Amino acid sequence: GKGIDLKYSVKLTNGHSFWTEHFSADEFGILETNLFFLILFALMLVLSIDFAVILQKRQMLHTTYKMFMVCVALEVFGLLMLCVAIGTYASDGIGNNGLKLIGNMSIKLDFIAELLFLLLLLLLGGFTITRGHLSHMGTIKMSVFVTVFVIDIILFVYEYVLFDPGLVLYVYESPAGYGLIGLRLTAWMWFTYGIIFTLKRYPEKNKFYYPLYGIYTIWFFAVPIMVLVATFAIPRFMRRKVVNGLQRCIDFVAYSFFLALMRPQAANKNFPYHVRTSQIGAVISVSGGKTVANFPHSVYAEAPAPTNHAVFDIFTV
Structure with missing residues (x-):
């Protein structure tokens, strides 16, 4: 006789909950965690914008704070795209190819946000706080660091596309991940050098740099x-x-602490800026054919400020 013509489909699930049905055991809780931190980072972005408005009115909205806002915005946008992609997959176990691409892009946004935040910390060794612009050598070092970081990200993307996902469980469990860790430790040494050098010349900034160095060393x-x-x-x-939960938590604490240091309130004794954005050009001078970008000492210096420098108030318009 003739064979039986059958069509069938097999659906393997982990229970019937939206949060677990189409996920493997190592993925349980990732969507909920990302949604939770999406809400937290979105609230932080709103608060940072509020601070930015105040800083703008006081002419204290410096480049470093703008970089921080970009970092937070990238975190929010990346988490939003990732949650949409994972949420779509959770609904049917298949997902959408376009949304999968968006999910992959969100991973790249995470790296970009981390790179910008690393650069921000390195710049805080003096830029916009004690000097108007980077030195020539500092610019070269920064360019080299960014180039190496970008190359490592490209290597990670290459691995992400070609490697067996069953062998690489998370971003740092790969050669590219080890490279990112190495760059992070290198950045810490640079960060340490920059802060030590700055504090030697501007000891009155210790209320900002001591907590900054302590927290961000951690x-x-x-x-x-x-x-x-x-x-x-x-x-x-x-x-x-x-690892996903810890990474989100570590980043959120880091951003939160930075925002606390930058809050534009008179009670904030750690506030770093003392030169207005409109005054930067005035305090940069040329001496011996070289541009001198160092700012005058701040009005809240513990030691008396030199008499030949202008005094700048922080919290008055």
Whole structure:
């Protein structure tokens, strides 16, 4: 007789909950975590915009704060795209190719946000706080650092496309990830050098730089420590979601602390800026054929400011 013509489909699920049905065990909780931090970062973005309006009115909206706002905006946009992509997949277990591409783009946005935040911390060694622009050598060093970082990101994207996803559970479990960790530690050494050098010349800025250095030293080392713990202490089926949650938490705390340091309130004794954006050109001079971009010492210096420098008030318009 004739064979039986059958058509069938097999649907393998993890329960019937929207949050688990189409996800493997190592992905449980990732969508909820990302949604939670999306809300937190969105609130932070709103607050940072409010601070920016106040700083703009006081002519204190410097480039470094604008960079911070871009970092937060990238985090929000990246998390939003990632949540949409994962949420679509959660609804049917298939997802949409266009949204998958958007989800992959969100990973790149995470890297861009991290790069900008690293650059921001490196620039805080003096730029817009004690000097008007970077030195020639500083610009070269910054360019080299950015180039190496971008190359490492390209390598990661290459691995992400070609490597077996079953072998690479999260971003730092790959050669490109190890490269990112190395760059992070290199950036910390540069960060340390910049702050030590700046404090020697502007000791009155210690109320800003001491907490900045203490907290962000922890931030620089948090990811390498997290990777070590994840590699040797966390089971494989939990590693991806745990690392995702820790990474989001570490970044949120880092951004929150920076925003707290920058809040434009008279009670904030850590506020770093003392030269208005409209005064930067006036305090940059040329001496011996070289541009001198160092700012005068701030009005809240612990030691008396030199008499030949102008005095700038911080919180009056």
